[in-house]
Amino acid sequence: AQKVTQAQTEISVVEKEDVTLDCVYETRDTTYYLFWYKQPPSGELVFLIRRNSFDEQNEISGRYSWNFQKSTSSFNFTITASQVVDSAVYFCALSESSWGKLQFGAGTQVVVTP
Amino acid sequence: DVKVTQSSRYLVKRTGEKVFLECVQDMDHENMFWYRQDPGLGLRLIYFSYDVKMKEKGDIPEGYSVSREKKERFSLILESASTNQTSMYLCLSGGRGTEAFFGQGTRLTVV
Numbered sequence A: 001a002q003k004v005t006q007a008q009t010e011i012s013v014v015e016k017e018d019v020t021l022d023c024v025y026e027t028r029d030t031t032y033y034l035f036w037y038k039q040p041p042s043g044e045l046v047f048l049i050r051r052n053s054f055d056e057q058n059e060i061s062g063r064y065s066w067n068f069q070k071s072t073s074s075f076n077f078t079i080t081a082s083q084v085v086d087s088a089v090y091f092c093a094l095s096e097s098s099w100g101k102l103q104f105g106a107g108t109q110v111v112v113t114p
Numbered sequence B: 001d002v003k004v005t006q007s008s009r010y011l012v013k014r015t016g017e018k019v020f021l022e023c024v025q026d027m028d029h030e031n032m033f034w035y036r037q038d039p040g041l042g043l044r045l046i047y048f049s050y051d052v053k054m055k056e057k058g059d060i061p062e063g064y065s066v067s068r069e070k071k072e073r074f075s076l077i078l079e080s081a082s083t084n085q086t087s088m089y090l091c092l093s094g095g096r097g098t099e100a101f102f103g104q105g106t107r108l109t110v111v
Helices: none
Strands: A010-014 A019-021 A033-039 A046-052 A059-061 A064-069 A074-079 A088-095 A102-104 A108-113 B004-006 B010-013 B019-025 B032-038 B042-049 B064-070 B073-078 B087-094 B100-102 B106-110
Touching (some): A010 A019, A033 A074, A046 A059, A046 B100, A074 A088, A102 B042, B004 B087, B010 B019, B019 B032, B019 B087, B019 B106, B032 B064, B032 B073, B042 B064, B042 B073, B073 B087
Parallel strands (some): A010 A108
Antiparallel strands (some): A019 A074, A033 A046, A033 A088, A059 A064, A064 A074, A088 A102, A088 A108, B004 B019, B019 B073, B032 B042, B032 B087, B064 B073, B087 B100, B087 B106
């Protein structure tokens, strides 16, 4: 069963627009971790954030922000004032209590045009 | 600066060859993972290890084995490479209670 769902396959925006990427997860564990990664055209997967299930505070890092809502099992990611360099595939992942293996969503391709 | 290093960025091997992919991390992580990434199939877990000499099968272990003799090093072995193992291989270190970082990836082509 799909544990992490990223329903948006591709999002296209014009530079300076905001873009929100959805991530919905499924788990029965009370302790779990959520991650976001960025994969630019170069192919390397870059760690962006890790959030544990007990910390529902939203987080902001520069133009990036994350909204964690346990009530809806969602961990959404917003890029504010997008730039061409934000063009990449973004992956959401879930790590449950057993062994910590990360289960990834299918990814969302973000295309930012000038 | 944290580091996860994979031994090769690009690799070309012949069908039937035994192939070793190495991954080294300097973060003292217990957990290490090998994934492969293919277009349309996403990231799929091959094997993982949560301690030295310990290993667990992931979702697609067939045709692969692993070795973890030292905490910092996790090797993926293709016993007899086949063309359907042409893929991007990604090593991940960490997870569970820690941040988790990928290596730069190895793009393997089997001809």
